[in-house]
């Protein structure tokens with residue numbers, strides 16, 4: 547496990563433990579949005595958000611105006627980012643997903659969720675906080691989104707959509723011009739190099755081409771997260 551939370555708790559005095567995080571809210575959020583524990587190094591039982599902490603911490607610190615998310619299984623990372631905006635009292639997440647299903651490109655892990663009624667209402671139906679006011683869903687391909695919204699500006703971009711090299715490269719190439727100077731671009735699954743049963747991942751190659759400096763990297767065999775700053 548990523549274990550950031552466990553690490554912090556071990557540093558703290560016993561009396562502090564229950565005040566470190568709102569575990570009830572975290573578990574509710576992770577369960578509601580089906581946090582992928584392996585893919586994000588997270589643990590629902592211990593309310594450890596894994597990579598979610600990195601996103602949450604950066605957003606709480608940077609207090610961005612606008613965030614772009616490309617792709618998600620069931621909304622876990624868009625929800626963490628929206629929760630951070632909610633807790634900042636400021637900011638907004640634009641979430642783009644075409645809602646591809648199993649029939650699409652050797653399936654990968656795509657489940658067609660965003661085209662279902664549940665997928666369309668998932669942010670509204672999370673009752674612990676008014677997350678839905680912090681997220682706008684775009685049910686469309688990134689090619690359509692970037693064509694229609696090429697005048698938008700983002701402070702933080704997270705890409706976890708198409709995992710094939712050509713697709714990741716397309717998303718990165720079209721996102722970067724929308725990213726403000728000093729803004730951050732995060733890529734999920736940068737550590738997957740060997741072909742997986744569902745197909746080959748091209749994120750690692752795109753990541754290596756993208757970064758020369760100003761980056762943070764978290765390698766884990768199943769997934770990995772890279773965060774790059776545009777300077």
Ligand SMILES: C[S@@+](CC[C@H](N)C(=O)[O-])C[C@H]1O[C@@H](n2cnc3c(N)ncnc32)[C@H](O)[C@@H]1O
Pocket residue numbers: 582585586616617618619620621622642643644645646647654655656657658686687688689706707708709713734
């Ligand atoms: C399966 S998710 C990635 C899962 C993720 N690792 C997680 O933790 O939940 C990838 C998503 O990207 C979407 N997607 C793939 N290619 C896309 C494209 N070109 N435009 C928009 N969405 C896309 C799929 O519909 C899918 O929901």
